[in-house]
Amino acid sequence: MKHVVTVYSGEKNTASKGCGQCATSCQSACKTSCTVGNQVCVNKE
Amino acid sequence: MTQSENFHLFSHGGLNILIDVPTGAVHVIDDIAARVLPHLAAGHEREVLQNEFPAAEIPEAQLAWEQLQRLAEQGTLFSPEPHFSQRPGGGQLKALCLHVAHDCDLRCRYCFASTGSFGGARSLMDFATAKAAVDMLFASAARVYEIDFFGGEPLLNLDVVEETAAYARQQAEALGKKVNLTLTTNGYSMNQEVRDRLVALNLDIILSHDGREAVHNATRPCSGGLPSYNEITRNILAIVPRLGERYYVRGTYTALNKDFVGDIRHWLDLGLRRFSMEPVVLPPGSKMSLTLEDLSFLREQYWQLAELALERPFTYFHFNLDWERGQCGARRASGCGAGVEYIAVAPDGGIFPCHQFVGEDRWQIGNVHTGIANTSIREQFLKLGIENKPACQKCWARYHCGGGCHANAWWTNSSLEQPYELGCQLLKMRTEAAIYLKVQQALSQNSSEGDFHGKKEYKQAQ
Numbered sequence: 001m002k003h004v005v006t007v008y009s010g011e012k013n014t015a016s017k018g019c020g021q022c023a024t025s026c027q028s029a030c031k032t033s034c035t036v037g038n039q040v041c042v043n044k045e
Numbered sequence: 046m047t048q049s050e051n052f053h054l055f056s057h058g059g060l061n062i063l064i065d066v067p068t069g070a071v072h073v074i075d076d077i078a079a080r081v082l083p084h085l086a087a088g089h090e091r092e093v094l095q096n097e098f099p100a101a102e103i104p105e106a107q108l109a110w111e112q113l114q115r116l117a118e119q120g121t122l123f124s125p126e127p128h129f130s131q132r133p134g135g136g137q138l139k140a141l142c143l144h145v146a147h148d149c150d151l152r153c154r155y156c157f158a159s160t161g162s163f164g165g166a167r168s169l170m171d172f173a174t175a176k177a178a179v180d181m182l183f184a185s186a187a188r189v190y191e192i193d194f195f196g197g198e199p200l201l202n203l204d205v206v207e208e209t210a211a212y213a214r215q216q217a218e219a220l221g222k223k224v225n226l227t228l229t230t231n232g233y234s235m236n237q238e239v240r241d242r243l244v245a246l247n248l249d250i251i252l253s254h255d256g257r258e259a260v261h262n263a264t265r266p267c268s269g270g271l272p273s274y275n276e277i278t279r280n281i282l283a284i285v286p287r288l289g290e291r292y293y294v295r296g297t298y299t300a301l302n303k304d305f306v307g308d309i310r311h312w313l314d315l316g317l318r319r320f321s322m323e324p325v326v327l328p329p330g331s332k333m334s335l336t337l338e339d340l341s342f343l344r345e346q347y348w349q350l351a352e353l354a355l356e357r358p359f360t361y362f363h364f365n366l367d368w369e370r371g372q373c374g375a376r377r378a379s380g381c382g383a384g385v386e387y388i389a390v391a392p393d394g395g396i397f398p399c400h401q402f403v404g405e406d407r408w409q410i411g412n413v414h415t416g417i418a419n420t421s422i423r424e425q426f427l428k429l430g431i432e433n434k435p436a437c438q439k440c441w442a443r444y445h446c447g448g449g450c451h452a453n454a455w456w457t458n459s460s461l462e463q464p465y466e467l468g469c470q471l472l473k474m475r476t477e478a479a480i481y482l483k484v485q486q487a488l489s490q491n492s493s494e495g496d497f498h499g500k501k502e503y504k505q506a507q
Contacts, residue, residue: 001105003075003078003109004072005488006070006072006116006121008071008487009068010069017375018133018374019133019134020135020187023139040367040370041371041373
């Protein structure tokens with residue numbers, strides 16, 4: 001019997017130093033806490 | 046970091062959801078696996094199962110042990126903590142919050158900007174200042190820029206918004222770069238002519254509205270004290286069909302509407318589909334302040350919100366966890382870019398780490414007309430990742446917020462490194478609800494997990 005199901009295997013770029021092109025501001029919809037939501041890598045589009 | 050600090054297990058809706066913190070991997074496990082997990086995490090020998098489980102359950106417990114162990118071998122459980130010496134890309138300036146108006150036609154009772162003036166004289170930004178700010182932004186080596194037209198109320202200075210948008214786009218094209226534009230408005234003066242001009246501007250629009258009529262009118266009166274709900278709602282409903290997906294309705298909940306899911310239901314009933322609803326941040330003592338005592342009620346609200354999203358699909362900004370195009374480790378560890386990658390510019394050209402610091406002299410970095418005068422502020426913010434926030438290092442949600450809002454930390458604790466506790470608690474609730482929603486959506490699409498015990502139990506319970 002399966003006791004475990006993986007729904008999301010995790011961010012593949014965990015160790016990546018990053019390109020720095022992503023959004024990092026409160027720009028999109030929220031002016032109080034900006035970093036949850038729309039966690040998108042612009043270079044994976 | 047111990048293994049125990051690198052995973053998080055929570056239960057809701059008949060599901061046990063297990064998160065590997067460093068990678069963000071998400072697993073659904075059944076009750077037997079949930080009981081096995083602490084032993085594996087503590088480094089116990091497998092023989093411990095003989096003592097912890099009744100004889101009839103031991104074969105399944107052994108199986109659960111092996112399956113969890115396999116996750117660890119694959120790197121999606123108990124994964125090691127990564128370390129990053131700097132922000133992604135080194136921390137170049139990418140985003141600008143342009144305070145084109147330090148004035149407002151509303152007098153929102155919770156306004157962090159002193160009802161639009163930011164504690165100073167009511168004023169508008171001229172184009173020369175906006176242009177100098179855009180030039181400063183484009184002088185960085187970034188390839189993708191963001192500019193948010195903010196206030197106060199930016200529609201009070203729409204001519205400068207239009208002129209600046211045109212200039213920014215022209216410069217971006219000339220430099221071979223990309224610029225994304227947004228505008229945050231209360232919508233009160235958004236009449237037909239203004240709506241036409243906004244649609245022609247082709248930008249993303251954030252529309253502030255607090256939901257139900259009584260709630261909205263209690264918190265967002267006009268400058269003369271009259272209610273604003275009817276006018277604003279009418280204006281929002283008139284422009285949204287012309288914006289496609291290029292809008293969010295953005296609300297604030299306070300102690301007056303802790304049942305904020307009622308406000309989101311109201312938006313749905315109005316035909317709106319893209320929302321953000323955030324907790325107010327106020328000093329203790331205000332009748333609108335949220336407190337730690339409100340948390341259990343608010344937790345229930347976030348669960349209700351996730352269930353509502355399953356029932357009547359909509360886009361809730363803070364439930365948007367992109368598992369297909371998620372961000373890299375360095376980005377997730379560094380969090381908000383305020384003061385480094387993101388700055389706010391006041392109408393007189395004053396530069397501040399973000400919109401929430403505008404008007405505070407001690408946080409002024411410089412002026413777009415005269416340049417950066419205080420480099421130490423940038424240095425302070427450059428260090429603000431989860432590695433420099435002790436409270437974050439043991440928090441399971443650290444890679445979901447990157448250390449939280451620096452401004453809230455400062456205003457509540459007079460320390461950039463000490464996060465705002467109530468905000469952290471709310472973020473964790475919201476993140477669990479977001480993950481739960483994603484898991485439910487994934488399980489309903491995936492029929493290949495036929496004999497998964499946890500899912501079967503869940504389905505039977507429905």
